[in-house]
Amino acid sequence: MLSSSSKYAVNAVLYLAVHSSQINKIRAKEIAEAIKLPSPFLAKLLQTLSRENIVSSSKGPTGGFYLTPEAQQRPLLEVVKIIDGTDRLDECVLGLKKCSSEKPCPVHFSVQPLKKTFRKELEENSIASFAEKVKSGETYLFV
Amino acid sequence: MLSSSSKYAVNAVLYLAVHSSQINKIRAKEIAEAIKLPSPFLAKLLQTLSRENIVSSSKGPTGGFYLTPEAQQRPLLEVVKIIDGTDRLDECVLGLKKCSSEKPCPVHFSVQPLKKTFRKELEENSIASFAEKVKSGETYLFV
DNA sequence: TCTTATTAGGACAAAGTAATCCTAAAAGAG
DNA sequence: CTCTTTTAGGATTACTTTGTCCTAATAAGA
Numbered sequence: 001m002l003s004s005s006s007k008y009a010v011n012a013v014l015y016l017a018v019h020s021s022q023i024n025k026i027r028a029k030e031i032a033e034a035i036k037l038p039s040p041f042l043a044k045l046l047q048t049l050s051r052e053n054i055v056s057s058s059k060g061p062t063g064g065f066y067l068t069p070e071a072q073q074r075p076l077l078e079v080v081k082i083i084d085g086t087d088r089l090d091e092c093v094l095g096l097k098k099c100s101s102e103k104p105c106p107v108h109f110s111v112q113p114l115k116k117t118f119r120k121e122l123e124e125n126s127i128a129s130f131a132e133k134v135k136s137g138e139t140y141l142f143v
Numbered sequence: 144m145l146s147s148s149s150k151y152a153v154n155a156v157l158y159l160a161v162h163s164s165q166i167n168k169i170r171a172k173e174i175a176e177a178i179k180l181p182s183p184f185l186a187k188l189l190q191t192l193s194r195e196n197i198v199s200s201s202k203g204p205t206g207g208f209y210l211t212p213e214a215q216q217r218p219l220l221e222v223v224k225i226i227d228g229t230d231r232l233d234e235c236v237l238g239l240k241k242c243s244s245e246k247p248c249p250v251h252f253s254v255q256p257l258k259k260t261f262r263k264e265l266e267e268n269s270i271a272s273f274a275e276k277v278k279s280g281e282t283y284l285f286v
Numbered sequence: 287t288c289t290t291a292t293t294a295g296g297a298c299a300a301a302g303t304a305a306t307c308c309t310a311a312a313a314g315a316g
Numbered sequence: 317c318t319c320t321t322t323t324a325g326g327a328t329t330a331c332t333t334t335g336t337c338c339t340a341a342t343a344a345g346a
Contacts, residue, residue, distance in 0.1 A: 099283075106276060107264065140246045
């Protein structure tokens with residue numbers, strides 16, 4: 001449903017949302033270690049997100065990545081959109097081009113609610129709100 | 144959620160369930176044309192399914208693929224299992240190794256029930272029952 | 287100003303998946 | 317029995333995704 005890359009990206013962004021701030025930037029390497037990921041690869045993902053201004057960055061010693069308060073208000077779906085491009089989430093599970101309620105594929109009605117709910121969740125909740133639940137121990141990022 | 148290969152396979156199997164019988168075998172090429180797929184690739188998938196006895200085949204002129212009535216009674220999930228191997232369906236959407244109700248990932252509770260429903264649907268309904276709905280025009284295989 | 291630590295970015299390598307090709311084996315038809 | 321049509325299976329190719337490496341740019345601190 002999501003590519004590995006965008007799973008990583010979501011994890012990294014939530015990690016930043018929980019741990020970083022403009023005065024407490026975090027190096028790619030530290031995030032990579034935390035979420036157990038090859039660090040040059042994560043760096044690439046962060047660069048992509050940085051180009052789209054969803055994460056902020058600063059070079060040099062004491063440099064690193066962080067999320068501005070504004071960025072934290074954006075929906076988590078933005079991250080997925082940037083990494084996976086378009087709507088991988090909207091595609092028919094059986095690959096039918098024009099699957100719809102009018103011409104449903106054989107599993108349409110059992111899958112459609114799943115996809116819709118998931119997409120809505122990512123669309124309507126901000127990065128910050130997901131991060132809150134991690135902070136409160138309601139949800140987890142690793143293990 | 145499913146690989147392209149297993150999407151093709153599901154489509155092909157349902158096509159066979161709808162159109163074939165032991166006395167009306169269907170050539171790989173015909174199925175490939177129907178579901179718009181490179182025919183040598185589909186042939187490979189059908190061979191794999193045939194090795195696992197979910198589709199039956201016969202060589203030579205008038206040869207082709209078909210489903211026995213017994214095969215039609217097997218759950219559609221079998222097809223997915225054979226092609227995608229293990230449980231791609233059970234993995235955490237965010238890629239967490241040990242995502243569970245005790246240590247839920249940030250989207251666990253919104254996605255988990257729906258994944259379960261989907262899996263159950265594939266597990267509890269036979270190929271034949273999916274095929275029935277296609278025959279009755281309730282669901283569709285192409286377009 | 288020089289050194290060092292970090293991100294930026296492009297080129298490249300590896301792995302996995304998707305797709306092709308070729309030859310063999312089987313089975314029906316003449 | 318031979319020819320043709322079809323599946324079977326292995327080897328190979330192509331493509332996409334994932335991951336690495338190297339150099340440049342930038343910023344902080346000595």
